[in-house]
Amino acid sequence: MPPILPDDLQLLPKVDLHRHLEGCLRLPTIIDLAARANAELPGWTPEDLAPHAQVLEPLSSLEEALGRFGIAQRSFRDYEAVRRITLEAVEDLDADNVRLAELRYSPDFLCSPAGLDWDGAFEAILQGVDDARGLDVAVGLIAIASRDLGGSSARRTVEWAVRHAGDLVGFDIAGPELGYPPALYSNLVRPIHEAGLGLTTHYGESGPAEYPLAAMEALRTSRLGHGVSVAHDANVEAIAIERGVALEMCPTSNVRTRAVPRVEEHPARRLLRQGAKVTINTDNPGLFGIRLTHELELARDRIGFDYEDLRRATGNALEASFLPEQVKDGVRARHFGWVGSQP
Numbered sequence: 293m294p295p296i297l298p299d300d301l302q303l304l305p306k307v308d309l310h311r312h313l314e315g316c317l318r319l320p321t322i323i324d325l326a327a328r329a330n331a332e333l334p335g336w337t338p339e340d341l342a343p344h345a346q347v348l349e350p351l352s353s354l355e356e357a358l359g360r361f362g363i364a365q366r367s368f369r370d371y372e373a374v375r376r377i378t379l380e381a382v383e384d385l386d387a388d389n390v391r392l393a394e395l396r397y398s399p400d401f402l403c404s405p406a407g408l409d410w411d412g413a414f415e416a417i418l419q420g421v422d423d424a425r426g427l428d429v430a431v432g433l434i435a436i437a438s439r440d441l442g443g444s445s446a447r448r449t450v451e452w453a454v455r456h457a458g459d460l461v462g463f464d465i466a467g468p469e470l471g472y473p474p475a476l477y478s479n480l481v482r483p484i485h486e487a488g489l490g491l492t493t494h495y496g497e498s499g500p501a502e503y504p505l506a507a508m509e510a511l512r513t514s515r516l517g518h519g520v521s522v523a524h525d526a527n528v529e530a531i532a533i534e535r536g537v538a539l540e541m542c543p544t545s546n547v548r549t550r551a552v553p554r555v556e557e558h559p560a561r562r563l564l565r566q567g568a569k570v571t572i573n574t575d576n577p578g579l580f581g582i583r584l585t586h587e588l589e590l591a592r593d594r595i596g597f598d599y600e601d602l603r604r605a606t607g608n609a610l611e612a613s614f615l616p617e618q619v620k621d622g623v624r625a626r627h628f629g630w631v632g633s634q635p
């Protein structure tokens with residue numbers, strides 16, 4: 293007998309593989325940190341700040357949505373702020389019954405406004421995760437090279453990530469996509485593979501299907517951030533399925549950055565049922581004002597997932613997570629009996 297799943301998806305233990313630390317901030321925390329620093333803000337209540345610090349409606353493009361990160365980015369004012377934001381990110385995961393999560397951030401993007409030291413900021417993040425250890429959320433950390441910060445920033449991020457490979461689970465390439473084809477990064481990611489780090493790359497969000505195809509072939513990416521345009525080309529779709537490349541799909545984000553025109557047209561269900569390793573994630577819960585429960589509700593109520601689809605997407609996420617197998621086995625045993633054995 294398959295387990296009976298609750299109608300209230302909040303009650304379901306969940307997995308989020310695609311969540312940016314810089315996109316996790318609570319509005320009251322942004323306000324509190326700015327007040328303590330005597331800094332400027334365009335609004336001093338959550339209601340007044342929201343239009344400036346969040347993306348609550350579809351924007352014209354991914355690039356416009358990325359521009360809304362400025363206020364969150366400036367909140368990483370000192371190491372204590374970094375620790376607090378990380379701790380609160382894990383508290384929010386726990387409150388939404390997310391039991392395994394990978395948090396990703398771009399050291400250059402996060403550290404630049406306040407001139408923080410990359411190692412110091414990472415120590416503060418590790419401290420924030422450690423401060424949340426009583427919450428029973430398994431957390432893996434992913435370092436991001438931001439495409440728009442240029443080649444030398446990307447190379448520095450790779451060197452840094454390799455040096456910290458013991459405390460990271462993976463590496464990502466993110467930011468504006470158009471004009472940054474995967475071929476630019478084929479040499480860059482070699483040390484990441486050699487260091488044994490998992491590789492996920494933001495491709496197929498605003499770029500054509502050739503980009504995720506090249507990310508699979510030239511970069512040997514094992515996961516694609518969004519990967520929506522995989523659905524635009526039957527050949528690319530077949531390759532993603534054959535290689536078992538996980539697609540980190542994020543319905544609200546994909547609508548608000550115009551990766552899909554309407555959530556009902558999201559290809560997640562079709563791809564999943566065709567055998568693609570679709571997963572459902574938040575991308576930026578603070579920026580978009582959402583939780584993972586909300587994304588699974590969208591999948592169920594607007595994209596047409598049934599419980600078997602939800603089960604399979606969660607099983608895919610557990611399988612594709614870069615966390616060590618023994619950690620995943622423990623999390624499975626404690627929380628994911630409802631997922632059952634792997635599809």
Ligand SMILES: [Zn+2]
Nearest residue numbers: 312494517575
């Ligand atoms: Zn993302």
